[in-house]
Amino acid sequence: MKIVVSVTTSERSRLPSHLNRLCGSRLPARLRGVKFRNFSIIAHVDHGKSTLADRILEHLGAMGERDKRDQTLDTLELERERGITIKSTPVRLNYTRPNGEEYVFNLIDTPGHVDFNYEVSRSLAACEGVLLLVDASQGVEAQTIVNAYLAIDSNLTIIPVVNKIDLPAADPEGAAQELEEVVGIPAEDAIFASGKTGVGVPEILEAIVERIPAPSGSAQAPLKALIFDSVYDAYQGVLLFVRVLEGKVSPKDKINLFSNGKNFEVDRVGTFSPGLVVGQSLEAGEVGWIAAGIRDIQDAQVGDTITRTDFPTDAPFPGFKPAQPVVFSGLYPTDTEDYRKMREALERLKLNDAAFSFEPETSEALGFGFRCGFLGLLHAEIIQERLEREYDLDLIATAPAVIYRITLTSGEVLTTQNPAEFPTRDRMERVEEPYIKLSVMLPEEHVGPVMQLLQERRGSMVTMNYVGKRVELIYEVPFAEILYDFHDRLKSISRGYASMDYEIIDYREGDLRKVDIYVNNDIVDALAVVVHEDKAYSLGRKIVDKMAEVIPRQMWAVPVQAAIGGKIIARATVKAYRKDVLAKCYGGDVSRKKKLLNKQKKGKARMKQIGTVEVPQEAFLAVLSTED
Known part of the structure; x- marks a missing residue:
């Protein structure tokens, strides 16, 4: 016997319980009273967000056997290679509770690196709650605190999850207690889980249903x-x-x-x-x-x-603050014919990455290109790699720089991020640079060397706090000082245990100088750098020495010089190829040898007048790797 039942939403609630169960599986999701839960996973970098997302997808049957792979929600090739999340990725999942209630989860996996913090803030705008992950062996890190406060400021429900409890060095209770001391989330609310083994995933799913509120808003209201x-x-x-x-x-x-x-x-x-x-x-x-x-x-x-259009809402959603790029670098195609192709690629990347900006610029050395703005060095590196891989472009990148504020003697105030645009010293009254509030979390035994590193970078201590078994150092540092290799040096000194986070606080006056680089007596505007006067000579010396190693040898000697204004502060020479013109001249009068040498000298002089020196990309990279 075949029974056909047709019900409306209002009639649905009045059906007898046995008939309700009989036809429930045949009804569309909305008629079955499906409820929604929207949430993100947030954490410090490498605390297991993507791995835990994999286990949730597996548990809810969203991955077939043929589709199983690590980092399922990391769709970019770069993400999978580097083992980090770059783009927030949404996914819709169906969850049925043991009592038969059906829910639809909208999960958004987010990045953890400080450079992609804007991706996190955008994801939180689409959610009512978050899973806040903490590594059971590492505890609360700098970015954990920042992401937790992002969620608190957005009035989201936070479910604390202590992840990686399967590690030998795991201390789940200690990590939960640390979370309570630092962020104020009760330790007893924490769920202990393992993204590797799947332990704790059922408890997490139940907590999502119980703790995260259902989305508000009526389907009958204006869109x-x-x-x-x-x-x-x-x-x-x-x-x-x-x-x-x-x-x-x-x-x-x-x-x-x-x-x-x-x-x-x-x-x-x-x-x-x-x-x-x-x-x-x-x-x-x-x-x-x-x-x-x-x-x-x-x-x-x-x-x-x-x-x-036919049923409009009264006011828009407040949205969120647009991200302001803080690091700028020039990107130029090695083939000038790729300029139009590069512009189209940049426009598409900007659509998918609102924190990225660009504008056209011209360099005498490199031709036509773009001045690009990023949230940090990793962000800049990722953008360049995506351009090269996804759009088949061959690029040259100039040294990154921050935004400087310059007050001229005339009283006019300029802002520039391009060192080549710096006015001459006689026109400048003062130069201001951005400062950041830098938070570093690390074990107590590494505090001394890290404090020494921060002092070398012109940092001044604000405070030092003890957080559980670790120390939090808070410094105010010029942003330009942490651009190049600070993160690598910090990890090296602390044996990988230190983590950092920063926010820009204000602009302060500094004794800054522009260092110009000359190759074969011609200025290379794309290689100009701005540096504090105390470090100008040492940086200029390192740059010219590095460049002298990578610039190809010519038939004549090529001078590479660093200068402040018109004063040369460092010089290195790319040695000329040598041809032994005296090889066949043995014995006889010395004047014959001098005649041959003078003839060779005049020939090289003529060649130098019409010759040009090609500066390879390695020379531009040399500016970024001036640390020993």
Whole structure:
């Protein structure tokens, strides 16, 4: 016998319990009373976010046997190679509790490195709660604290998870207690888990249901959706990753973007599994994607609000502060014909990475290129690698620099991040540079060497706190001093146990000088650096010595010089190829030898007048690796 039952949402709640169970599996998800939970995983770098996400996906059956792999949500090749998360990745999961209740989880795996902190803040805007991971062997680290306060400021529910309890050196109770002392999250609330073995995953899933609130907002209200990310698709145009706060959006709906007032018609909507899955609609509380035939990349601004043209909302979502780049570097194509291709690649990367910025610039040495802004050195390195791999570009990068504020003698105030644009000393009244508040967490036995390193970098101590078994050093340091190799030196000195986090606080006056580099008596503007006067000579000496090693030898001697203003402070020479013109001249009068040598000397002089020296990319990299 076949029974056909047709019910509405209101009638659904009045069905007898046995009939409810009978037809429940046949009803669409929304009619079965499915509830949503939106959450992110946040932690310090390498505390096991992506691995725990793998176990959650496995437990909920989101990965088949053929799809199983490590770091499932790390979709970029670079992420898998480096073992770090660069982009936040959303995924939709179905969870059925032991009592039969059904839930839909929208999980967003986030980066842990300080350079990608903006990715975390964007992900949190789409959530009601977070899993805060702490390594059971390492305890609370600098970025753990920062991410925890990001979640607290966003009024999100925090579920503390002590991860990696399977490690031999694990101290789960100590890590939970440390979390309570530093952040104020009760130790008894912590869940002990292992992303490697899957221990604790069922408890985490139940905690998500019990502790994280359901998303608010009515599907009958005017549409209000927040764009928290976007990506460019060659066939569908810009795909908007959205969190629907109120209302409902379906294909054929006319939508309006608040930032520019432009209207578009929705082609498709869908969710993440973690690939793109086409759906029928997105309602209040859901996380998904929208394709609306948006071809102009500039129209899709992260943080913008979407509403329906025929049923608009009154006010946009407040969004979040746009990220301000703090590190700048010049990127130039080695082949000038790739300039247009590079511009298109940069525009697409900017769409997917709102913290990245660029503007055209010209260098006498390198030709046409772009001045690019990043959140840190790792961010800059990742962008360059993505350009080279994903867009098949061959690039030259100049030394990174921060934004300097210059007050001229005329009273005019300039801001520049390009050392080549520095005015001459007689035109400058003072130069100010950005300072950061640097927090370093490390074991007590490494405090002395790390404090010495910070003093070498012109840092001044603010305070020193004892956190459990470790020490937190807080210093105020010029941002330019930690750009190049500070993180590597810190890890080396502390044997890998130290972690750091920083925030920019203000600008302060400094005794800064621009060091120009001359090759064969011609200035190379792309190699100019700004440095404190106390370090100008030593840095100039290291740069010219390094460059003399990597610049190819010519038929004549090539001088490489460092100068401040018109004063040469260091010089090295690329030795000329030598040809022994006296090889066949043995015996006889010495005047015959002098005649041959003078003839060779005149020939080299003529060659030098018309010759040019090619500066290879290794020479530009030499500026970045001037530390012994």
